[in-house]
Amino acid sequence: MRITMDENATVNTAGEVLALIRDGRARTRAELVRLTGLSRATVSQRVESLLGGGFVYEAGEAPSTGGRPPQTLAFNSDAGVVLVADLDVTHARLAVADLSGSLLAESTGEIDIADGPDRVISWMLEGFEALLDRVSRGSASVRGIGIGVPGPVEYSAGRAVSPPIMPGWDGVAIPALVQKVHPVPVLVDNDVNIMALGEYWTNWRDRVDDLLFVKVGTGIGSGLVMHGRIYRGQNGAAGDMGHIRVPSAGSVVCRCGNVGCLEAVASGAALATELRAMGVDAQGVRDVAREATGGNTQAIRMIREAGRQIGEVLAGAVNLLNPGAIVLGGDVALAAAELVAGVREAVYERSTVLATNDLRVQTSELNERAGVTGAAVMIIESILLPVAVDEAIRTS
Numbered sequence: 001m002r003i004t005m006d007e008n009a010t011v012n013t014a015g016e017v018l019a020l021i022r023d024g025r026a027r028t029r030a031e032l033v034r035l036t037g038l039s040r041a042t043v044s045q046r047v048e049s050l051l052g053g054g055f056v057y058e059a060g061e062a063p064s065t066g067g068r069p070p071q072t073l074a075f076n077s078d079a080g081v082v083l084v085a086d087l088d089v090t091h092a093r094l095a096v097a098d099l100s101g102s103l104l105a106e107s108t109g110e111i112d113i114a115d116g117p118d119r120v121i122s123w124m125l126e127g128f129e130a131l132l133d134r135v136s137r138g139s140a141s142v143r144g145i146g147i148g149v150p151g152p153v154e155y156s157a158g159r160a161v162s163p164p165i166m167p168g169w170d171g172v173a174i175p176a177l178v179q180k181v182h183p184v185p186v187l188v189d190n191d192v193n194i195m196a197l198g199e200y201w202t203n204w205r206d207r208v209d210d211l212l213f214v215k216v217g218t219g220i221g222s223g224l225v226m227h228g229r230i231y232r233g234q235n236g237a238a239g240d241m242g243h244i245r246v247p248s249a250g251s252v253v254c255r256c257g258n259v260g261c262l263e264a265v266a267s268g269a270a271l272a273t274e275l276r277a278m279g280v281d282a283q284g285v286r287d288v289a290r291e292a293t294g295g296n297t298q299a300i301r302m303i304r305e306a307g308r309q310i311g312e313v314l315a316g317a318v319n320l321l322n323p324g325a326i327v328l329g330g331d332v333a334l335a336a337a338e339l340v341a342g343v344r345e346a347v348y349e350r351s352t353v354l355a356t357n358d359l360r361v362q363t364s365e366l367n368e369r370a371g372v373t374g375a376a377v378m379i380i381e382s383i384l385l386p387v388a389v390d391e392a393i394r395t396s
Contacts, residue, residue, distance in 0.1 A: 011036040014046040014393055015386030018055050021073050022384070028070040047073065053393045054079040077102070080143035081135070082379050083128045083182070086191060086371025087120065087149050089113050089165055089218045090284065094127040095372040096135055099143065101201075101380055105134045106372060113150060116168035121177045128182075144184050144383040146375035147174060148191035150219070155236050158188035164255060165219060185388075187379050191215070191371055192239060193230050195364070196223025198374025199327050203365045208324025212317060213364075214241070214310065216339065217330035218285045220263045224321070242267065244313050262313050266306035268332045274302055289335030300338050307342020314343060315350035322355045329364035 011017060017036070020026040026035050032043045050056045057076045061069035077100035086093045090113070095106035107130065111123050124147075132138065151163025158175040160166055175186035196213030204211050204225075211225040220242035224231040232238050242263035243256050252270075254261035264270055268285025275282035275291060278298055282288055291299035314326060326347070333339050344361050351359075364370050382388065 011038065013386055013390045014049040014053075015389030017043070017046045018050055018075070018384070018389050019386055021050075021056055022075045027072045027074075029073070030070055049393050050389075053389075053396055055389060055393075075100075080141050081132075081137055082144045082146060082376055082383075083131070083142055084146045084372045084375035084379065085124050085128075085148065086194065086375060087111070087113060087124070087147065088191065089150050092124070092127075093368060093372050094124065094131060095369075095376070096128070096131045096137070097372075097376040097380075099380055099384070101373065101376045103369070103372065103376070105131045106369075107131060108368075113166050114168070117172045117174065117177060121174070125178070125181050139182060142182050142184055144379040145178055145182060145186045146194070146379035147178070147186070147188045148194035148371050148375050149174070149188060150191045150221075152240070153188055153190050153236055155187075155189055155232055158186060160188075161236070185379065185383055187375075187382055189230070189375075189378060190221065190223070190236075190239070192221040192223040193232070194223075194374035194378055195329055195370040196225050196327075196374065197230055197377050198370040198372070199329070199364055199366055200225045200228070201377050202373055204325055204327075208360075210321065210323040211325045211327060212314070212321070212323040213327045213329060213370075214314065214333070214343075215330040216266070216268065216306075216310065216328065216332040218267060218269045220267045220310065222317075224323075226321075241313050241317070244316075246309050246312055248309055248312065262309060266309045268330070271299070271302050271306060271332070275299060285331045289331045292332075292336040292338070300336065303332065303336045304338040304342045306332070307339040307344075308346045309342075310339070311343040311346025312350065315347050318347055318351040318355050318359065323359070325360045325362070327362060327364050329367070329370055333363055334367055 026032045029043050033040055056073050058071045059074040077098045081096050084095050091110050093108045095103045097103050151166045152161045154161050159173045160169040163169050174188045178186045192215045199213055200211045209227055213223040215221050222239040222241045224239055243261045245260040246262045249260040249265040251259045252264045253259050254264035268288050271288045272282040272284055292303055348356055366373055
């Protein structure tokens, strides 16, 4: 999991040399000399810095082209771990990953985001400690932490901003709370953004440039990957499709105070409310999914209609952005093929022929692991930026 360097970029520092080793463009010192134009002495100095910092290791001899076989260099994904969390409205998934993004251990638990930052962050940190114990790692091995939360985030500060379903979190700088225990880089983003990132990097980056990820859970949100990177917009509010008005929604009042919002009629919470009105014991999104997978025809019919309404909104995004793929995740989407069918029906009916010519619409391949995978990508790519690697070497 890595962002490759521009082929025309100038390489001078150890961090930039590491990027070339990570993306597979150079495997030996000689290849680094040819690729960078640096002298052998300078390349050797940069490599020794990376070896000393534990970022690379010598992985054995490469085939000889005459003379002594050169040593191959490989990125050391075991040089540390990252801790990641995908915090949802009523449950969460935690994981510990190596520096390649591979999940080493994970756990899930029930936690209400409305319990507030102190309670939820404390619960998360306890879970992290248990995971570190499971993989026999100590706190000193933690290089960074990535977190997704179910609300708008000011990404640069890791601060929740007026999150409608996160009472008590508004204005809270989450990294500062986490760094009391783990004084390492901490990045926080909207949960759908990290799901989009995880799905794209794992399954789509060799197939499309742009991807739109839609989470249909208690609420509805989307994450946009444009040219391989998360698009957050001017203030980090990009992707809040749940509060776009849907003509077929009528005058249903949304929790945001407006009427006719997509989330007010097509989210898991809205579907649960509708099922309860029909006498079905559906308290939340997981109950909606249970009813659908259990063959409840009312639930299936409602989910198909919700898919059409979501597709109405997505059709506009398809015409505007022309993504290569739409990926649907969240408890409702993963439990009911009818939702995907409804989305496809509306998108292909309402979008232009050119925009849908090779558009793929499907459910998440990572399923419930999309969030923690994306959180791992997010923090790893940050802590392994050349400037961050150079600083780590300088201060070690």
